[in-house]
Amino acid sequence: MLGSTHGTLTTDSRRARVLACEQPRSGPVTVHGRAVDAPGNPGAPGASGAPGASGAPGASGNTVAAELDVSGRPLHADVPDLDRFFRPESVAVIGASDAEGRPNTGITRQLLAWAERVGARLHPVHPSRGAVFGVPCVPSVAALPEQVDLAVLLVADPLPVIAELGEAKARFAVAFASGFAETGEAGALAQDRLAAAVRESGMRLLGPNTNLNAFEEFRTDLDGPAIALITQSGHQGRPVFALQELGIRLSHWAPTGNEADLETADFISYFAERPEVGAIAAYVEGLKDGRAFLLAADRAARRGVPVVAVKVGRTEAGARTAASHTGKLTGADDVVDAAMRQYGVIRVDGLDELQDTAALLARARPPLADGVAVYSISGGTGAHVADLASAAGLRLPPLSDARQAELHQWIPEFLNVANPVDSGGHPVGDSRGRKIIDAILADPGIGVLICPVTGPFPPLSDRLVRDLVDAAERTDKLVCVVWGSPVGTEAAYREVLLGSSRVATFRTVGNCLTAVRAWLGHHRFVREYRSPFDEAPRTTSPSFRKASALMRPGEQLSEHAAKQLLRAYGIRVPREQLVTSAAAAVRAAGQVGYPVVMKASGARLAHKTELGLVRIGLTSASQVRDAYRELTDTARYEGVELDGVLVCQMVERGVEMVVGVTHDELFGPTVTVGLGGVLVEVLRDAAVRVPPFGEEQARAMLAELRGRALLDGVRGRPPADVEALVEVVLRVQRMALELGGDLAELDINPLVVLPRGQGAVALDALAVCR
Numbered sequence: 001m002l003g004s005t006h007g008t009l010t011t012d013s014r015r016a017r018v019l020a021c022e023q024p025r026s027g028p029v030t031v032h033g034r035a036v037d038a039p040g041n042p043g044a045p046g047a048s049g050a051p052g053a054s055g056a057p058g059a060s061g062n063t064v065a066a067e068l069d070v071s072g073r074p075l076h077a078d079v080p081d082l083d084r085f086f087r088p089e090s091v092a093v094i095g096a097s098d099a100e101g102r103p104n105t106g107i108t109r110q111l112l113a114w115a116e117r118v119g120a121r122l123h124p125v126h127p128s129r130g131a132v133f134g135v136p137c138v139p140s141v142a143a144l145p146e147q148v149d150l151a152v153l154l155v156a157d158p159l160p161v162i163a164e165l166g167e168a169k170a171r172f173a174v175a176f177a178s179g180f181a182e183t184g185e186a187g188a189l190a191q192d193r194l195a196a197a198v199r200e201s202g203m204r205l206l207g208p209n210t211n212l213n214a215f216e217e218f219r220t221d222l223d224g225p226a227i228a229l230i231t232q233s234g235h236q237g238r239p240v241f242a243l244q245e246l247g248i249r250l251s252h253w254a255p256t257g258n259e260a261d262l263e264t265a266d267f268i269s270y271f272a273e274r275p276e277v278g279a280i281a282a283y284v285e286g287l288k289d290g291r292a293f294l295l296a297a298d299r300a301a302r303r304g305v306p307v308v309a310v311k312v313g314r315t316e317a318g319a320r321t322a323a324s325h326t327g328k329l330t331g332a333d334d335v336v337d338a339a340m341r342q343y344g345v346i347r348v349d350g351l352d353e354l355q356d357t358a359a360l361l362a363r364a365r366p367p368l369a370d371g372v373a374v375y376s377i378s379g380g381t382g383a384h385v386a387d388l389a390s391a392a393g394l395r396l397p398p399l400s401d402a403r404q405a406e407l408h409q410w411i412p413e414f415l416n417v418a419n420p421v422d423s424g425g426h427p428v429g430d431s432r433g434r435k436i437i438d439a440i441l442a443d444p445g446i447g448v449l450i451c452p453v454t455g456p457f458p459p460l461s462d463r464l465v466r467d468l469v470d471a472a473e474r475t476d477k478l479v480c481v482v483w484g485s486p487v488g489t490e491a492a493y494r495e496v497l498l499g500s501s502r503v504a505t506f507r508t509v510g511n512c513l514t515a516v517r518a519w520l521g522h523h524r525f526v527r528e529y530r531s532p533f534d535e536a537p538r539t540t541s542p543s544f545r546k547a548s549a550l551m552r553p554g555e556q557l558s559e560h561a562a563k564q565l566l567r568a569y570g571i572r573v574p575r576e577q578l579v580t581s582a583a584a585a586v587r588a589a590g591q592v593g594y595p596v597v598m599k600a601s602g603a604r605l606a607h608k609t610e611l612g613l614v615r616i617g618l619t620s621a622s623q624v625r626d627a628y629r630e631l632t633d634t635a636r637y638e639g640v641e642l643d644g645v646l647v648c649q650m651v652e653r654g655v656e657m658v659v660g661v662t663h664d665e666l667f668g669p670t671v672t673v674g675l676g677g678v679l680v681e682v683l684r685d686a687a688v689r690v691p692p693f694g695e696e697q698a699r700a701m702l703a704e705l706r707g708r709a710l711l712d713g714v715r716g717r718p719p720a721d722v723e724a725l726v727e728v729v730l731r732v733q734r735m736a737l738e739l740g741g742d743l744a745e746l747d748i749n750p751l752v753v754l755p756r757g758q759g760a761v762a763l764d765a766l767a768v769c770r
Helices: 001-008 009-020 102-118 159-167 185-201 236-248 264-272 292-302 325-329 334-341 351-363 380-392 401-407 431-442 460-473 491-497 511-530 542-550 559-568 582-591 621-638 695-704 722-739
Strands: 027-031 033-040 088-093 121-125 149-154 172-174 204-206 226-229 250-254 275-285 307-311 345-346 370-377 446-453 476-483 503-506 576-579 597-602 614-618 644-649 654-666 668-675 686-689 743-753 760-762 765-769
Touching: 001 172, 088 102, 102 121, 102 760, 159 172, 172 576, 185 204, 226 236, 226 576, 226 760, 236 250, 250 264, 264 275, 264 292, 264 491, 292 334, 292 644, 307 334, 307 351, 334 345, 334 686, 345 351, 345 370, 345 511, 345 644, 351 503, 351 511, 370 380, 370 431, 380 446, 380 511, 431 446, 446 460, 460 476, 460 491, 460 503, 476 491, 476 511, 476 542, 491 765, 503 511, 503 576, 542 559, 542 621, 542 722, 559 576, 559 597, 559 621, 559 668, 559 743, 576 582, 582 597, 582 621, 582 644, 614 621, 621 644, 654 722, 668 695, 686 695, 695 722, 722 743, 722 760
Parallel strands: 088 121, 088 149, 149 172, 172 204, 226 250, 226 275, 275 307, 307 345, 370 446, 446 476, 476 503
Antiparallel strands: 027 033, 576 644, 597 614, 597 644, 654 668, 654 743, 668 686, 743 760, 743 765
């Protein structure tokens, strides 16, 4: 798939060949009038495997037969049946108390009230009490009168109780106790012991180091789609929980704590299956299992359920050390951010953004158009909000000429009505106000109307919000109001706006724009989403067998060996020969073809340019002879052990890129692409993805680069072969999947992307084995 063949390939054929790692045809390919060898075909393509008969993941509570990708990781997640956790029929409270002044007393009282609300039978457990708050108490778990759905552990050390609950066949347990992984190494070991005991018991555990948020009193008088809430810190969920006071329904709250067993991914998978859940809001401090999180996010994406998350850790203390350039381009948070975007998880920064964005996504209908109109009574306000909206990436199309003419029936000619629309104020006080709103909403290019009210100005503002609410009730388009008053006690706000389920009301312009952008982006994402797990390879390719023979555990490969690794996966490299004498170098240059590049090659040699171990543009035998001596002398002086000197074909005139693989502790192998060359670490222009991903994501990576325009051709240079670059990224991804357990780092730098139709050539490569 190199050279001039790209233009004839369909997306499906390219995907099939890359997944199978079919090798390009052997023989020379022309590059600027010179022949460049393409790697030979090591054999017929291997079957990548079709998705298993299980298909898409099953409904909540169903166990999907284990299916693994080529790296040995699961392709589907089991959805835990948490119905009896949130709505149990029987509950045991271990360590229940009604003694005044004891912490357990308040908790017991709250659990009694919660059990009554959900219709559960509660059994206090205490070794020396006959009753707690008048409810008969049993002395031990073994004495419970029935199998319980949920056991709440109000004990300092939950470990001894876990085995007893397992014997009693309890389904779920909650451990509030602290002093585990959050305290350091000793606590982490204690948590490991607790997790092992839970696995052996057959129960599921929430916590430790969690709280009572799951047992809060939820309002039952609200209807419409609900928000399901997940937090690792209970207090951080309070702003979202308080949305109920604004009329927005909440259905569940899962405070996951230290996640010794049940984790964020389990609750995302469960909530995504719940028909009442319109959006999932999450506050995440750390992810327990990267693949589990991706599978859960995939499940939500398949079902169109938006996930909005605050993920702390955007800044890192200390840099990750790596031998390759690729390893230095992205930090752990970059990988988390990319993984979330791959699967449509909407990442926000503040808790106010979390509540506003989740509320809009839960309640708003799918957009009819992506155009945004800004309508205000002030030209200054409209211009300001329009400016902010455009900067946020929202599209503000001009209203049609016919629509503008219609608006000027009610708005003076000297005021702007193209978008933003400025009414001048007075029309909102009479029947013209509603006509203006209806006219804007009638424009087919407009899907969102944003009306900023910077402050109350009764009675005009009162009539304006009533007109907006009435119009919202009669349209399928989104109507947003930003009530900018710092007071928030006005009747127009408290009674009219908050009393409407159809108007999305915000207190700040920034949160409104963030939420609208997320809403439009979510629905666009869902429309185009194809799960990468459906097409992930299940079996290894013939390339894997060749590549495995080249791996040297714990060692860094020489450039020559690293390029052989690339050739095994069909990634084109220049013609080259490894030589160990000046005479052999001259013969090799004649066979490779002048001009040539000469480079020292050694297993522990990472950055040759900095050490002066590269010579380019050699055009004669004498230059080759001299270069060989200089390179070997320099290596000897620097104390670098060589396996020889590479005599390479010289390739010019292309865009230098870097493509590589690094290993993330959470997600495993990751693939990076960016601008390459000697300034790669200075430019730091790179995008990262977590395999598996498809061609669409490979192209999205290129779109994220600040220097993307270089691939389109600048200052008279021809457009680069983007198709070839995308293919290299996909082949490197296949390598990452198949060799992820053995390959710690891979760095192709530079990968020269030649003009359109001429392919891409890896001029240098570094590989480090795990």
